[in-house]
Amino acid sequence: MKKLAFLVLPAMLAACGTTPSSIVPETRSARPALAEVAPPADGAIYNAASYRPMFEDRRARHIGDLLTINIVEKTSANKAGASSGNKAGSASFGLPGVIQSKLGANVALEGATKFNDGDNQSASNAFTGTIGVTVTEVLSNGNLIVAGEKQIAMNKGVEFIRFSGLVSPDNIQAGNVVSSSVVADARVEYRTNSRIDRAEVDSMMSRFFQSMLPF
Numbered sequence: 001m002k003k004l005a006f007l008v009l010p011a012m013l014a015a016c017g018t019t020p021s022s023i024v025p026e027t028r029s030a031r032p033a034l035a036e037v038a039p040p041a042d043g044a045i046y047n048a049a050s051y052r053p054m055f056e057d058r059r060a061r062h063i064g065d066l067l068t069i070n071i072v073e074k075t076s077a078n079k080a081g082a083s084s085g086n087k088a089g090s091a092s093f094g095l096p097g098v099i100q101s102k103l104g105a106n107v108a109l110e111g112a113t114k115f116n117d118g119d120n121q122s123a124s125n126a127f128t129g130t131i132g133v134t135v136t137e138v139l140s141n142g143n144l145i146v147a148g149e150k151q152i153a154m155n156k157g158v159e160f161i162r163f164s165g166l167v168s169p170d171n172i173q174a175g176n177v178v179s180s181s182v183v184a185d186a187r188v189e190y191r192t193n194s195r196i197d198r199a200e201v202d203s204m205m206s207r208f209f210q211s212m213l214p215f
Contacts, residue, residue: 024162076124
């Protein structure tokens with residue numbers, strides 16, 4: 001029994017610091033392919049090492065190029081409904097005059113049904129920030145598939161910010177900045193692998209050992 005406890009307990013504690021699952025594709029970065037080109041021949045004025053085209057478009061368009069995603073996600077939804085109904089009925093009848101004069105009895109029946117039903121639902125979320133991504137694939141129509149990940153270590157936990165989506169070159173602004181609101185098939189997530197609170201760990205341990213008791 002003691003050996004079993006020593007084997008299970010480390011596994012329980014190790015599970016507290018694992019990397020959280022992700023909805024973003026696994027490929028989150030890419031490097032440009034090396035192209036074989038002939039060495040340039042320098043002239044009297046032209047120098048290939050220091051040459052920069054004056055009117056070159058520096059917009060990201062190749063695999064491995066960098067983009068900055070401006071995450072501005074805000075959604076809200078509300079739903080409300082109500083219904084009500086009423087139903088009533090009555091019936092009465094009297095005994096014939098001779099019998100009624102002797103017995104003095106009348107019979108009356110009444111019934112009513114009433115109900116009210118209401119439902120209210122609401123949901124909202126907001127996510128803002130920036131993250132750098134790389135072009136992982138260039139489609140035949142020129143659109144770019146981008147993905148990226150940012151990890152922030154704080155105290156005993158690590159926060160994961162991940163992003164992926166499809167970007168049109170027409171939506172790329174100056175400085176290679178794209179708003180997340182114009183990214184198609186966008187997947188944005190913020191997760192953490194913070195360790196479980198000590199109280200929760202103690203609770204798990206107590207439940208584990210109590211399950212071995214004979215009663």
